[in-house]
Amino acid sequence: MEDLPIVGKKFTWYKADGSAKSxxxxxxxxxxxxxxxxxSKQYVQAREVLDHCAIVVKSWIKDWGPKPFKSIDAWLLEPGFKDLVRDKWMSYEVQGNSITKVKDKLKRLKFDLKEWNRSVFGNLEENKRKIMKEIDNLDVKDDLCDLMENEKLRRMELVSQQRLVEKKLESLYRQNARSNWFKYGYSNSKFYHSTTRWRRIKNEVKGVELNGQWCEEPDTVGVRVGRVELECCMLQFADDTLFMCEDSFTNIFTIKAILKVFELASGIKVNIHKYKLAGVKVGRNLLETYAKSLNCGAMQIPFKYLGLQVGGNPRRTQFWDPVVDKVKARISAWKGKCLSLAGRVCLVKWVLTTIPLFYLSIFKAPISVCKKISSIQRRLIWAWGADHKRISWVSWANVCKAKEEGGLGVKDIRMFNCALLAKWNWRMLSEEKGKWKEILASKYYTGGVRNEVSGNYSSWWWKDLSRACSEGECDGWFQKSVVWNVGAGDKVRFWEDVWVENNKLKTLFPRLFTISLD
Incomplete structure (x- = not known):
C-alpha cells in the first residue's frame, strides 16, 4: 500500500487546547x-467542530510548463549516438572565450539532441509494441504456411531490435527508479514500475501559495504588472537571474529549493560567492539571517549592477558623484600639456563624452551635474595642464555646434541626455518587440505621440522621460520631429493627439468633443 502525497496542512488531528498535533x-x-x-493526492480540509480534519482524494494532471533537459542513459545504447554527438560538437562555430564557447555549444547540442530523440530515438514503449506486433504477424503467417527467406531474415532482425529495445527500457527504468538494480531485481518487476510511478507522483508540482491562497491552476501563477496585468514570471539578463518574493522563511526555502533543482537538472553548480540577497524595507539583522539560510552574502540598496547604480535617487547630485569622478580620473595634467588642440578635442568627443553614456541613457541628469561635466570638458580643451587660467576664445554653445555650422561637434551633455532618454519613447512608438516594452506599456503608456504622464502613481523615471521629450530649444521638440502613419488607427487618439499646428482637436472644437463623449 502507498501513502498518497499530502496537500495543505501537515497534520490531521489537533488537541483541543493546542498542546499536541499529529x-x-x-x-x-x-x-x-x-x-x-x-x-492522486490527499487534500486536508479545514477543521471545524471535530478535532480531526477531513481528507479528500483528487486526481488530475496539470501542465506547469516545459520540463528541464535531461540526458537519458539509454541513448548510449543507440548505434551511432556517440558519433552523432562528436560530429555535432565539432560542427558548431561559435565566438567568444572558452567558457562562452562551451556554453553556446551545449545549448545547441541540447536542441539537436531533443530533435534527434523525437525523430530518431522515438518512444521506446511504442517502438516495442510495433516490433512485437510485426513479429506476431510473421508468427501467425508461419503457422499457416512457410515463410519466405526474406521474411525469415526480417523476423530475425525484428528479434534483434526487440532485444535492443528491452535493454533501452531496462536502462530507462533503472534511471527513473534510481534504485539498486542488482539488489531488487530487473525492469519487469512490480518494484521498478511502482518506484518509477511513485517518484513521478512525489516530484509533481502540486501547486503554489499565491497571496496567501493555495493555487493549482498554472495560468493564474505569476507576477502581474500594470493595468492589463501582464504576466512577468522571471527577470533574466545574459546569465543573470532575478528572483523577487515577500520576506518570509517559506519563500527563502523555496528559492533554496529552486537553486538545488537547477543544479540537479542542469549539472551546473551554483556559485555561492556570486549570488546576493537584497531586501526592500527589510531590517539588516533579518536580511543577514535570510542570507545565512541561503548560504550567500547580503547587500544593501542601492547597489551596482553592470556598472549602473540600482535603487538610488538620480535627482540628487550625490548619485552622480562616481560618474563625475570617473570623468576626472581619465584626464591628467600631462595630457593637457602634451596634446594639441585637435588631440584634446578628440579626447573630449570620444572619451569623456562616452564615460557617462550608460547613466545618461537611463537617468535624467540634474542641470548641476551637466554643468560639472561640461566644465571639465571646457577646461580640458582650453586650459587643462596650464599653470594659470586661460581665456575660452569661443563660447561653449558654438563649440557644441556641428562642424558644418562652424563648431567642433562636441555634444552638449544636457541635450545629449534628453536625446538618449527620448530614444526610449521612440522605441515605444516604433514596432519594436520586447518584454521591456510590454511592461512599460502596461504600467505607464497612454498612447499617442505626446506620451503624457499617466496619473500620480507614475515612477519618477517615467516622469523624467516624458519631460525630456518636451525640453530643448523649443517646447515639444520630440513631438514636432515625429510623423505618424495612421494605418489601422488603433494607436491614434483622434481628439487627444495634435493634428493642426500645435493644437489638439478637442481644444479647437470643444463642442464637438463634448458631443462625442455623450
Missing part, C-alpha cells in the same frame, strides 16, 4: 489504484 488520518491506496489514477 497526522493520525491518512489514505493508503494499492498499486492497482495508482495504475488507474496515477496522479
Amino acid at each position: 497526522r493520525l488520518d491518512r489514505i493508503l491506496v494499492s498499486e492497482e489504484w495508482l495504475k488507474v489514477w496515477p496522479m
Whole structure:
C-alpha cells in the first residue's frame, strides 16, 4: 500500500487546547489504484467542530510548463549516438572565450539532441509494441504456411531490435527508479514500475501559495504588472537571474529549493560567492539571517549592477558623484600639456563624452551635474595642464555646434541626455518587440505621440522621460520631429493627439468633443 502525497496542512488531528498535533488520518491506496489514477493526492480540509480534519482524494494532471533537459542513459545504447554527438560538437562555430564557447555549444547540442530523440530515438514503449506486433504477424503467417527467406531474415532482425529495445527500457527504468538494480531485481518487476510511478507522483508540482491562497491552476501563477496585468514570471539578463518574493522563511526555502533543482537538472553548480540577497524595507539583522539560510552574502540598496547604480535617487547630485569622478580620473595634467588642440578635442568627443553614456541613457541628469561635466570638458580643451587660467576664445554653445555650422561637434551633455532618454519613447512608438516594452506599456503608456504622464502613481523615471521629450530649444521638440502613419488607427487618439499646428482637436472644437463623449 502507498501513502498518497499530502496537500495543505501537515497534520490531521489537533488537541483541543493546542498542546499536541499529529497526522493520525491518512489514505493508503494499492498499486492497482495508482495504475488507474496515477496522479492522486490527499487534500486536508479545514477543521471545524471535530478535532480531526477531513481528507479528500483528487486526481488530475496539470501542465506547469516545459520540463528541464535531461540526458537519458539509454541513448548510449543507440548505434551511432556517440558519433552523432562528436560530429555535432565539432560542427558548431561559435565566438567568444572558452567558457562562452562551451556554453553556446551545449545549448545547441541540447536542441539537436531533443530533435534527434523525437525523430530518431522515438518512444521506446511504442517502438516495442510495433516490433512485437510485426513479429506476431510473421508468427501467425508461419503457422499457416512457410515463410519466405526474406521474411525469415526480417523476423530475425525484428528479434534483434526487440532485444535492443528491452535493454533501452531496462536502462530507462533503472534511471527513473534510481534504485539498486542488482539488489531488487530487473525492469519487469512490480518494484521498478511502482518506484518509477511513485517518484513521478512525489516530484509533481502540486501547486503554489499565491497571496496567501493555495493555487493549482498554472495560468493564474505569476507576477502581474500594470493595468492589463501582464504576466512577468522571471527577470533574466545574459546569465543573470532575478528572483523577487515577500520576506518570509517559506519563500527563502523555496528559492533554496529552486537553486538545488537547477543544479540537479542542469549539472551546473551554483556559485555561492556570486549570488546576493537584497531586501526592500527589510531590517539588516533579518536580511543577514535570510542570507545565512541561503548560504550567500547580503547587500544593501542601492547597489551596482553592470556598472549602473540600482535603487538610488538620480535627482540628487550625490548619485552622480562616481560618474563625475570617473570623468576626472581619465584626464591628467600631462595630457593637457602634451596634446594639441585637435588631440584634446578628440579626447573630449570620444572619451569623456562616452564615460557617462550608460547613466545618461537611463537617468535624467540634474542641470548641476551637466554643468560639472561640461566644465571639465571646457577646461580640458582650453586650459587643462596650464599653470594659470586661460581665456575660452569661443563660447561653449558654438563649440557644441556641428562642424558644418562652424563648431567642433562636441555634444552638449544636457541635450545629449534628453536625446538618449527620448530614444526610449521612440522605441515605444516604433514596432519594436520586447518584454521591456510590454511592461512599460502596461504600467505607464497612454498612447499617442505626446506620451503624457499617466496619473500620480507614475515612477519618477517615467516622469523624467516624458519631460525630456518636451525640453530643448523649443517646447515639444520630440513631438514636432515625429510623423505618424495612421494605418489601422488603433494607436491614434483622434481628439487627444495634435493634428493642426500645435493644437489638439478637442481644444479647437470643444463642442464637438463634448458631443462625442455623450
